Amino acid sequence: MSIELNNVDYIYDSGEPFEYFALRGISLHIDDGAFVGVVGRTGSGKSTLVEHLNGLLFSTRGDVVVDSDIVRNERAVLARIRRRVGIVFQYPEDQFFAETIFEEVAFGCRNYGFSKEQVEESVHKAMSTVGLDPERFLPLSPFQLSGGEQRRVAIASVIAMGQKYIVLDEPTAGLDSGSKLAVLTELESLRQTANVTVILVSHNMDEVAEFCKEVVVLDEGTVTFQGSTDAFFRDAELVDRTGLELPESYRLARALKECGSTLAVNEGSTDRMLDSLRLCVSDLGGA
Amino acid sequence: MICLDKVSYQIETSAGAVQVLRDIDLELPDGSISAIVGPNGSGKSTLARLVSGLLRPTSGSVRLLPNGDNQTVTNVRPGLDVGLVFQNPDNQLVATTVEDDIAFGLENLELPHAEMVRRVGDVLHLLGLEQFRDYPPHRLSGGQKQKVAIAGVLAMKPSFLILDEATSLLDPTNRREVMQTVLRLNSELGIGIVIVTHLLDEVLVASRVGVLANGALAAWDSPRAVFSDPAVVELGGLVLPLSARASFLMRERWTDFPLCLTPEEFARATCQLN
Numbered sequence: 081m082s083i084e085l086n087n088v089d090y091i092y093d094s095g096e097p098f099e100y101f102a103l104r105g106i107s108l109h110i111d112d113g114a115f116v117g118v119v120g121r122t123g124s125g126k127s128t129l130v131e132h133l134n135g136l137l138f139s140t141r142g143d144v145v146v147d148s149d150i151v152r153n154e155r156a157v158l159a160r161i162r163r164r165v166g167i168v169f170q171y172p173e174d175q176f177f178a179e180t181i182f183e184e185v186a187f188g189c190r191n192y193g194f195s196k197e198q199v200e201e202s203v204h205k206a207m208s209t210v211g212l213d214p215e216r217f218l219p220l221s222p223f224q225l226s227g228g229e230q231r232r233v234a235i236a237s238v239i240a241m242g243q244k245y246i247v248l249d250e251p252t253a254g255l256d257s258g259s260k261l262a263v264l265t266e267l268e269s270l271r272q273t274a275n276v277t278v279i280l281v282s283h284n285m286d287e288v289a290e291f292c293k294e295v296v297v298l299d300e301g302t303v304t305f306q307g308s309t310d311a312f313f314r315d316a317e318l319v320d321r322t323g324l325e326l327p328e329s330y331r332l333a334r335a336l337k338e339c340g341s342t343l344a345v346n347e348g349s350t351d352r353m354l355d356s357l358r359l360c361v362s363d364l365g366g367a
Numbered sequence: 368m369i370c371l372d373k374v375s376y377q378i379e380t381s382a383g384a385v386q387v388l389r390d391i392d393l394e395l396p397d398g399s400i401s402a403i404v405g406p407n408g409s410g411k412s413t414l415a416r417l418v419s420g421l422l423r424p425t426s427g428s429v430r431l432l433p434n435g436d437n438q439t440v441t442n443v444r445p446g447l448d449v450g451l452v453f454q455n456p457d458n459q460l461v462a463t464t465v466e467d468d469i470a471f472g473l474e475n476l477e478l479p480h481a482e483m484v485r486r487v488g489d490v491l492h493l494l495g496l497e498q499f500r501d502y503p504p505h506r507l508s509g510g511q512k513q514k515v516a517i518a519g520v521l522a523m524k525p526s527f528l529i530l531d532e533a534t535s536l537l538d539p540t541n542r543r544e545v546m547q548t549v550l551r552l553n554s555e556l557g558i559g560i561v562i563v564t565h566l567l568d569e570v571l572v573a574s575r576v577g578v579l580a581n582g583a584l585a586a587w588d589s590p591r592a593v594f595s596d597p598a599v600v601e602l603g604g605l606v607l608p609l610s611a612r613a614s615f616l617m618r619e620r621w622t623d624f625p626l627c628l629t630p631e632e633f634a635r636a637t638c639q640l641n
């Protein structure tokens with residue numbers, strides 16, 4: 081089971097004088113249980129792309145296939161697809177409406193006909209997943225929280241529905257570094273324990289390098305790279321051309337090489353880099 | 368200089384009074400660059416609003432002291448002395464053209480028309496936005512919108528500019544562009560800058576960093592000193608940059624290895640070992 085896009089075009093104002101290709105010839109394959117990053121500069125089509133994944137937008141040409149359903153504007157199909165694909169939008173906290181955080185997070189679950197006990201359980205679990213103590217926060221109003229706490233409640237309200245595919249559009253913008261790491265770590269453990277597929281739209285290359293095994297790079301509505309995150313960041317020239325930045329571990333490896341250091345470190349995740357550095361240091365010490 | 372003296376702020380909720388900030392003492396010298404960091408909910412945005420005069424402290428004072436002059440003390444006038452730029456530019460652009468948007472604050476000052484035109488022209492030029500003068504702001508990119516927001520604030524001729532996570536919704540290219548603009552305003556016009564941020568590279572441009580935790584100031588020091596103290600790093604909801612963690616690892620063998628905050632610094636320090 082997977083998400084697949086076959087040669088997808090999306091044209092805003094199609095047929096009008098100002099028609100505009102937001103997506104052009106996109107073909108993608110996202111496996112079950114993957115942690116995929118979607119990156120690219122502002123206006124490259126990231127948000128348009130993810131809105132195709134649960135039928136908020138329909139392709140002008142080409143098919144979007146979720147598991148075996150082709151996404152199309154039919155009630156039954158959309159109901160099936162939206163039961164499987166959840167999206168956390170940018171500024172999700174702008175959509176708050178409920179009087180308590182419990183009601184806010186429970187809303188989606190109730191719409192899907194969860195029993196009272198299931199709602200309780202899902203809401204508590206989702207709150208813990210985003211690092212907010214359910215006992216303390218659930219009775220509060222979502223409007224009395226800080227921006228970062230609101231963001232986490234919004235993420236919890238999607239996670240609570242227990243969908244197979246979770247798409248997050250810039251979920252960590254505005255979160256403090258500790259919360260950023262906590263939210264992404266929890267998503268990773270959700271992926272491992274519940275085989276949830278995580279699709280992360282992000283401008284933060286450090287978190288992409290840390291958490292996403294694969295990456296889809298968009299530029300002006302086309303895919304300029306799809307494959308291993310490591311292979312992408314090793315191509316510094318491509319990274320620059322697509323308007324992105326190198327993550328810190330790749331910058332570090334490059335800076336060491338450029339100044340002719342004998343320390344050779346591995347790029348990639350923080351742990352990978354620090355482990356390799358630790359080895360280098362102990363080797364040097366022994367010499 | 369902006370001088371905060373024992374500033375506390377509390378809000379009344381249905382559950383009783385909540386102390387958002389307590390006993391904050393800060394001095395922000397004219398022309399300085401400072402950063403404010405802290406976990407979500409620590410009171411950063413409240414502090415930004417207090418410094419800009421949008422909120423009044425429950426107790427304590429926020430005052431403006433001309434440099435080297437301890438006699439003339441005035442309260443901060445909201446919108447005039449200290450300009451505040453928020454996170455989401457879409458929430459602070461109000462008019463149908465860039466020019467009108469920038470003029471909005473000035474109109475409220477009832478300035479003579481010629482003076483308004485002059486000031487709008489000046490800031491458009493200063494921020495390189497002249498070609499967008501007649502543009503609808505919503506057609507601009509995020510970085511350009513944020514520059515328009517900054518322009519609107521600058522037209523009021525503030526002596527300080529506070530950026531409340533003003534770049535956190537921008538992509539790296541736009542973010543760099545906005546930050547370069549802000550640094551230029553500091554170096555060319557001597558405008559004092561306060562950056563409320565979670566982003567490391569924005570912390571590193573500051574000469575002093577205030578770390579807020581649970582409504583109190585846990586540290587007020589140079590970026591290097593802040594990152595040297597693991598307790599402060601944790602309190603501030605910060606994560607040590609990879610280069611700093613690598614530096615600590617190097618210290619296990621070379622005890623005097625410096626604390627490096629960027630990959631380039633780390634590479635230089637490493638090569639000096641060999």
